[in-house]
Amino acid sequence: MRKLEKKDVQMFKQIRLEALEEVPEAFAASYEEEVDQPHAFFEFKLNEETCFYGIFDYETLVGIVSLTQSKLLKMNHKAAIGSVYVAKEARGKGIGKKLLDHVIKTAHELGIEQLQLVVASKNERAKQLYESLGFHTYGFEERALKVNGEYIDEDYMMKFLRN
Template sequence: MEIRQLHHHDAEAYFALRLEALQTNPEAFGSSYEEEKDYPLSQIQSRLTDPAYVFGAFLENTLIGVVTLVRETKQKMSHRANIYAVYVTPLHRGKGVAKQLLQAAIEYAHTLQGIEQLYLAVVSDNISAKKLYRSFGFETYGIDQKAIKISGKYYDEELMVRFLSHS
């Protein structure tokens, strides 16, 4: 398996995986399949550029997982970055793919000047994801109650942070 940063030429594979993610685990994303399915490829390509860094896991040249690291752009928040859209195809879950993706994103965050904190939000009942994030030192600092609503059902999100040491 290869983990690498995605670029504009990966947009089609990324978009296909993104749409799969929105259909497979709609509760894990703030956006929906219906909202994104007709996005032009140029919009998807722009997602793969600064201040976003998207990392993909490839197995035999097939994209099977992604994670996005987004640096805050406001001056007062420039010491922060966010982890978004962690997704691994169901066939490849439980094999350490998400762990390798998260490791790549965190390592890259360490290379970004001034980043001191990483934030993420995870659906509260996603036990395996919360376990993974805690194994990387993320700690819950709050609960966003009823953060997501799908077909009348609410989902809470745990808000998590990891402080980076640059020593």
């Protein structure tokens, strides 16, 4: 597992589009918005303030997660976890937990005190994983997303890394 770099852009684009198409309710962005974007769009995602981490099965990228630390002075003790996705063929092997363990450890090493994430309220499997790692729900947004005419509610979760 490692931070994704510009050289990983083709694999990143592929898994990102797969994620957006496979589980549209899990992402604010849509497949339709990103599918025709040029390579530079995905390179920018890997070079902006958000850090993407990937886990590989040999040379194949099979899971991603992002970590975004606030740049605002009063909020830089916090970071958001996002874009959590494990490829279909790699599920059921603990990869999601490994990704999250890595990003939690990285956040701790960066001095981040609090992690936040957003998850679809109906995604019980993901919520159970987050809870097993010490996250708890602190908020709820009704009709946060609208996917194919269906509203998706979202839970806001957090974890303190330092008290």
